[in-house]
Amino acid sequence: MTMNTPPRVGILADDLTSAADGAGPFVDRGLSARVGRSCLPMVNADVFAIDTRSRSVGQRAAIETTQKFTTSLKNAEILYKTVDSTLRGHVRAEIGAALKASGRKKLVFAPAFPEAGRTTRNGIQLVDGIPVDQSAYARDPVHPTTTSALADLVPSNARSAFLLDA
Numbered sequence: 046m047t048m049n050t051p052p053r054v055g056i057l058a059d060d061l062t063s064a065a066d067g068a069g070p071f072v073d074r075g076l077s078a079r080v081g082r083s084c085l086p087m088v089n090a091d092v093f094a095i096d097t098r099s100r101s102v103g104q105r106a107a108i109e110t111t112q113k114f115t116t117s118l119k120n121a122e123i124l125y126k127t128v129d130s131t132l133r134g135h136v137r138a139e140i141g142a143a144l145k146a147s148g149r150k151k152l153v154f155a156p157a158f159p160e161a162g163r164t165t166r167n168g169i170q171l172v173d174g175i176p177v178d179q180s181a182y183a184r185d186p187v188h189p190t191t192t193s194a195l196a197d198l199v200p201s202n203a204r205s206a207f208l209l210d211a
Contacts, residue, residue: 055118056094056125057111057143059134060101063127068094083110085117093118100134100188107135108142115146124149130158131177132170132198133188141200150204154195157211168208169193 054071058064061082068078071092079086080094095114099107111126118124126143128136140152157165162173172180176193183190192198199206 050089051120051122052089052091052093052118053121054092054123054125055121056092056127057114057118057139058094058096058127059099059107059129059139061096063129064094064096067125067127068092085114093121099139100129104135104138108138111139111142112146115143119147119149128156128198130156130161130163130170131172131180131182132156132190132192133182133185137198137200140198141202144200144202150202152199152203152206153209154199154206155209155211156195157209159211165195165208165210167210168195170195 056064056067058067064080068080072078076091078092078094079088079090080096082096083098085095086093097110097114099110124147126140128134144150144152155165156170157163164171170177170193172182177190178193195208
């Protein structure tokens with residue numbers, strides 16, 4: 046699909062929940078949004094959120110998928126690459142792929158989800174006050190969390206990174 050005009054906001058998510066959660070606040074503010082599962086939405090909207098389904102594939106496939114969809118959305122005024130709030134998946138690789146494909150160099154990294162007990166304090170991701178890499182998420186059989194430090198997940202191609210507490 047070729048978009049007639051780029052969306053105001055492009056959201057790249059590694060699963061459907063993140064895609065829908067990312068689009069929701071924009072709808073609450075009166076913008077139109079469409080969510081695609083491994084594809085671009087077929088109708089123009091202010092917000093395009095894409096579930097790349099990249100968390101469940103190998104790292105190389107995750108990078109390729111992220112680059113493909115980022116290229117499609119790179120002209121969006123605002124581009125979000127969401128990550129799992131427990132830092133599971135190919136976080137660093139996908140952020141790096143999105144930066145590369147979009148040509149952008151600045152990263153705002155704020156993976157918190159306070160309503161679910163997932164917060165960030167002093168650059169450390171916590172689950173119910175415990176560093177995420179010391180929580181049950183570190184024992185995830187498919188994508189265990191290996192670090193709680195957001196700085197560990199900033200790719201080298203980010204010229205500047207803002208790590209936000211929430």
